[in-house]
Amino acid sequence: MPHTVKGVVALSKGAPVELVDVVVPDPGPFEAVVDVQACGVCHTDLHYREGGISDDYPFLLGHEAAGVVSAVGEAVTDVAVGDYVVLNWRAVCGSCRACRRGRPWYCFATHNAEQKMTLADGTPLSPALGIGAFAEKTLVHAGQCTKVDPALPASAAGLLGCGIMAGFGAAVNTGAVTRGDSVAVIGCGGVGDAAIAGAVLAGATTVIAVDVDDRKLEVAKRFGATHTINSRQTDAVEGVRALTGGNGADVVVEAVGRPETYQQAFYARDLAGTVVLVGVPTPQMTLELPLLDVFGRGGALKSSWYGDCLPERDFPMLAALALQGRFPLQDFVTETVGLGDVEAAFAAMGRGDVLRSVVVL
Structure with missing residues (x-):
């Protein structure tokens, strides 16, 4: 059964974001539903709100996220229910010309979920960077889920998904x-x-x-x-x-x-x-x-x-370095906020008050 959850949406260009009901469908083939535990507030999300990336409103914002896989669709083999994952926005295809040449970090055909999350009235949402994680749950391609050590707190782990890795x-x-x-x-x-x-x-x-x-x-x-x-x-x-x-x-x-x-x-x-x-x-x-x-x-x-990264190689490596005290990942978290505080986090970002605000669910 589809789930109705709360999510942060940019409905129109430049308008303040709104916390609304979002419908997350059951995962189809090669898809996974992730219960989001934390998601960083990145400048890219503000670019989406301001129309600096595309005009495919409404956008479900958020992409620097960590959480736990709660459901998987058919043909998913690399992750399972209960896995602790960081979400990535460049799930490589393995078959394009870049991947075939041994340069998957340049993949030209990265994967996203085929199904759309929607507003309560059925309006399709455009998830930021194919993720849309300012929400209690999100639907992604299973290849966008990268398993990391669950000892790493979600507030820090999610940041591996974009800015820190970049x-x-x-x-x-x-x-x-x-x-x-x-x-x-x-x-x-x-x-x-x-x-x-x-x-x-x-x-x-x-x-x-x-x-x-x-x-x-x-x-x-x-x-x-x-x-x-x-x-x-x-x-x-x-x-x-x-x-x-x-x-x-x-x-x-x-x-x-x-x-x-x-x-x-x-x-x-x-x-x-x-x-x-x-x-x-x-x-x-x-x-x-x-x-x-x-x-x-x-x-x-x-x-x-994206830092020319290969998520399955680089995310676990950085998580391990953070847990060993060799990479100061937790120091990037300036504050933790709730889903209803994203607009205030954008303002703090604009003033230069924070390195990263992190939404914790």
């Missing part, structure tokens, strides 16, 4: 940070701080945090930044070069997603260094760089999709 993977997977590297991270929100923590774990010896907010720079130090630059007060490029012997950083992670900060990243890297774009730009943004500089500086300009 930042950590940008440094470690995409940027290939290694021992002795110098790293600069531009933008020190949750994603940027995860990149800092990942760079530290990978062995970087100089880790430079760049932001316009001194509060965020202080937090970045807690995640391992060895130096900070307030780019309102100091030119970011010159500041990074001064801290790296005049050369620039080996890897620069751009976690803002704006043309001006990307240009800073481009010129703040060493010759033959790497720029990693993990900040998400909006559709109207354009970038202009002298082509001769692109050629003459060499190196690599990369984009990082």
